[in-house]
Amino acid sequence: MTSAEANVTVAAIQMEPVFGQTEHNVARSIAMIETAAAQGAQVVVLPELCNTGYMFQSRAEAAALAEPVPAGTSTQAWIEAARRLGLYIVAGITESQGALLYNSAVIIGPDGYMGTYRKLHLWGDEALYFTPGDLGVPIFDTPLGRLSCHICYDCWFPEVWRLQAMQGAELICVPTNWVPIPGQDPDREAMANIVVMGAAHCNSLFVIAADRVGTERGQPFIGQSLIVSQTGWPVAGPASNIAEELLLATINLADARRKRNWNDFNQPLRDRRTDLYDEMLGSVLPRGMI
Template sequence: MTAITVVCHQLAPRISDLDYNRALSESAIRGASGAQVIVLPELMQSGYAFDNRGEAHAASETDDGPTLSLWRALASELDIIIVAGFCERLSAGRVANSLALIQPAGRLTVYRKAHLWNREKLIFTPGTEPPPVVETKIGRVAAMICYDLELPEWVRLAALAGADLLCAPVNWPDGPRPADERPGEIVRVQANAGVNRMFIAACDRYGEERDINWVGGSTIVDANGYPLAGAVSHQREQRLVAQLPLAEARDKFISEHNHVHQDRRPGLY
């Protein structure tokens, strides 16, 4: 398994401006031509800060709508895996905060965010399925969304299922922190990667949307939890690129006698 090129493209989608967001995503995906994987932000297709479920529903799409149809065509044309967020239209006026993992051959995997953050609980229907781990031509790729990363048990599920790379579209709202400290979301991504010996690519957004400011903290970390790209807060568009030797994620030994998964003792927890 040779090193692969992964891109996280940090962007600023506009709330409910589907045409703009579609064009923005296409430009980013085409700009990653030659990479094997690109990750875009959470709710890239729609924007994030909806006032209510009705507004979200008006901006939602099904998995065969125009945005995912475009992304599937681009995945095939550019021979790239795309992981990006969208507002998914469900039945009976419901919506989900979802992501699409699209392989070049056209295979589509949809995951619905299971752990909803703050006012998301008033708008979205939570997912009920574990994070997918998809066998691809470049390795085993898992995916989840934003606040899912804050639940270490959820990340561990993907790791125990054999994920080499975890891709996470995120929208990290900025908040107060001590001077000179990095955002905690970045630190927790690094910790999750290190304790599972798994690569993680988390793609954030930037800017302000309806009085919410974003961390702008996109990051790609290695299987030891150390940053390969990003991992700082930048309030601007960024295209992060890293080379990932995914085979390293299959070696779970951290010393001659310690294996990060086999050392677990669930019966004691």
């Protein structure tokens, strides 16, 4: 049995950051990580911008709360926790690099800082504060399997999931701050969950989506974090839409690869008609029909 065959226990930490209270938020996140670790978690995912909160009112306010990665205190605290608890942490963070700000996720392992993902597709007022991600869609190889990461509105771009799957990712960690969207039926699950489930299924990937809850400066967030298997079906959650909650699931990342062969003929990533779309997706854009 190779390490890729081992079961992995993963966690989504649904929490409620308090705007601007970075020290409190990171401490709260670490308390919840400790709870997850006590239940066997080896990979834990925290929400988007969970160290600072989300609802900046000016670029100056965002800049004042942003930290360099990995030197900043939030990342250093998570590095210490990951080392002490022997697990992987993917955490949403307000990042600064000189004068530039990014909506980022730090990827940290038991041996320390591994890398950063910077949100590629900014949502709403984020465009006023943050620079769009410039680090592509990186894959992080670990003894547990191949991890990748994206943030909130990135989920709406199937190209991102495809790039991750085609680079060999097995587990996608999604820090998010989902907000209510038009057309949402309150009696049904969140469309965000539908998007995540469909993408997991079509790409044969496990997904951990860790959302926040609470209302911040008038903006409600919808919770409903979930952990999804490569079938597209949840193995934990959706969580509450209002309360903090810890989701845990034990999954076998090898399933993401071995069970991609849906029958004697079909494997969804190999069945792509690259003769058509990798050329056409570029060529249709100038038509200006959107």
